[in-house]
Amino acid sequence: EAQVTQNPRYLITVTGKKLTVTCSQNMNHEYMSWYRQDPGLGLRQIYYSMNVEVTDKGDVPEGYKVSRKEKRNFPLILESPSPNQTSLYFCASSSDRSGNQPQHFGDGTRLSIL
C-alpha cells in the first residue's frame, strides 16, 4: 500500500530537548515536504526536498532542520524545541518536484513543547 509514515504520532516534551520526527514514503517519490498546521493559519510549508541531498526552506523554516540522505526518508529535526513549535506536523511526498502532481500526506504528528 502506498503510504507516507510519520513517527511519532504524538509527543509531549520539554523546551530545549532535541527531537526528531521521522517521515518515510514507499512510493519512490523525489519530492518530500514538511508542513505545520496551527489554528487559523492553515498549512504552512517548513522545508521541502526535490531530491536526495537537496533541501530548501519553505515559509517557516526557523527552528527546524531537515536532511535527505536517502530518497525514502525526510526527518524533521528540532534542535532546541520551544513552546511556539507546539503544532500539528504533516509530511508529504509527490512524484513531481514542482508540486503539479498530487501530494500524499502522512497522518500527522502532534507535538506539544512545554
Added chain:
Amino acid sequence: LAKTTQPISMDSYEGQEVNITCSHNNIATNDYITWYQQFPSQGPRFIIQGYKTKVTNEVASLFIPADRKSSTLSLPRVSLSDTAVYYCLGPGGGSTLGRLYFGRGTQLTVWP
C-alpha cells in the same frame, strides 16, 4: 509563488451544490490547479486537479476560466460527511520550484 485566496468559511445544507472559488492571480504557465480536502486531525487528501476548462471526477468538478486566474471547486449534492477544510494549492514555478502554498483553506460546514 502562486499564492491563493479563498473564502475562510462557507455553510450549506445537505443535498445542495457547493461552489468554492479560489483566486490565483500569478499562477505560472505550467502550473496545475489542485484541490485538497482535510478532515480534523487527518492529513489533506487530493480531490481534483486541472489545467484549464473543466475537469470532473466521481467526487467533484473543477472549473477553470480561460485566464486561469481563478478556479471553482464544485461539490454536487453535499452530505454531512463533506464537512471539511478545502484547500486550493498554488505551486511555485520558476525560481520557487517546489515551494507550495496551501493557505488557510475554506471551512465548509454542511448542515442537516
